Amino acid sequence: MSSKFQVEEKERGLPGTDMRTRAKKKLGQNFLVDPNVARKIVGRLNLQPADKVLEIGPGQGALSQFLLQSGAQVAGVEKDLALARELKEKWPDIDVIAADASGIQWDQLHRAGFGKVIGNLPYNIASPLIWDIVSSFSEASGMVFTIQKEVGLRLTARPGRKEYGALSVWVQNFAQPRLEFVLGPLVFRPRPKVDSAVVSLYPKAVHPNQDQRRALAALLRVCFQQRRKQLKTSLRSLWSESVQAWFAEHGVRPQARPEDMTPREFLSLSQRVFPSQSKRDK
Numbered sequence: 001m002s003s004k005f006q007v008e009e010k011e012r013g014l015p016g017t018d019m020r021t022r023a024k025k026k027l028g029q030n031f032l033v034d035p036n037v038a039r040k041i042v043g044r045l046n047l048q049p050a051d052k053v054l055e056i057g058p059g060q061g062a063l064s065q066f067l068l069q070s071g072a073q074v075a076g077v078e079k080d081l082a083l084a085r086e087l088k089e090k091w092p093d094i095d096v097i098a099a100d101a102s103g104i105q106w107d108q109l110h111r112a113g114f115g116k117v118i119g120n121l122p123y124n125i126a127s128p129l130i131w132d133i134v135s136s137f138s139e140a141s142g143m144v145f146t147i148q149k150e151v152g153l154r155l156t157a158r159p160g161r162k163e164y165g166a167l168s169v170w171v172q173n174f175a176q177p178r179l180e181f182v183l184g185p186l187v188f189r190p191r192p193k194v195d196s197a198v199v200s201l202y203p204k205a206v207h208p209n210q211d212q213r214r215a216l217a218a219l220l221r222v223c224f225q226q227r228r229k230q231l232k233t234s235l236r237s238l239w240s241e242s243v244q245a246w247f248a249e250h251g252v253r254p255q256a257r258p259e260d261m262t263p264r265e266f267l268s269l270s271q272r273v274f275p276s277q278s279k280r281d282k
Contacts, residue, residue, distance in 0.1 A: 165224055183197070223266075
C-alpha cells in the first residue's frame, strides 16, 4: 500500500486457490452469497472512481468485485489468513492486509488517503468497532456496514425508543446513521439465526473534540448502567449547582430517564458533569 496506516499486520496477500474456504464459527463468519444484494449494498456508498475505500472483512469477495467495478481503489482487511490469500489471488488489484480490524489506527486513515469504509461486520464485534470508527475517522465521507438488525436499530434509534442507548447517543453525536434496508438469513452462508441490516453513516461537519469525547463516554457509562433510574439518582454523586443549573437551562427534568435525552443534550450535560475532562475548543 503506497500510503500506510497502522494495523497489527501479519501477512499481505499471498498466492492462493479458489474461494473455497469455509466459514469459521469462531470468527463469526456469514458470507454474503447474493450478488444482487451485494451490488445494492455497494451502491449505498456512492463511490466515485477517485475514491479510496477500505473494506472490513471482505471474506469471499461478495462486495469486493463491485467495489472494483466502480473504479475506486480498494484495500481489504481480512483476519482469516486463508481468505486473505484467496482474495488476493482472485482480485490482484485489491491491496489485501491479513489482520484484525480491531488493530487499525482509525485516526490515520485520512492521512493514508482513505475516504470511505464498507464491510459486512461480524455480529460479535460490530458495536465496539463502529463506536471506534465514527469517533476516530471523522474525516470519512461515508460508511456502509451490514450488521445484526438489532444493532442497526440501536444505531438509528431516537429518544424514547426501547432500542435507544449509549451506542445511539455516541454514534449520533458523530454521524447521521440511516437504516437502508433489512436482509433475511437466506442471502448468507451459513444462514444466521437473525435478520441483518445495512446501515449508512455520514459523519457530521461538527463533532466532539478529544476532551469532549472523554466526558461524553464517562457520562454514558454512568447513565446507562442502570437505564431505568432517574438521571438525578444516577448522577447523585456527581451533582452540583452547575449540573442543577444545566437542567433548568435546558428544560430537562432531573427526574427524566436516560432514554428521554437527545444525543446533543448528553454531550452538553457531559461538559457540566465532567468539566475537567471537557475543555472546549477556543
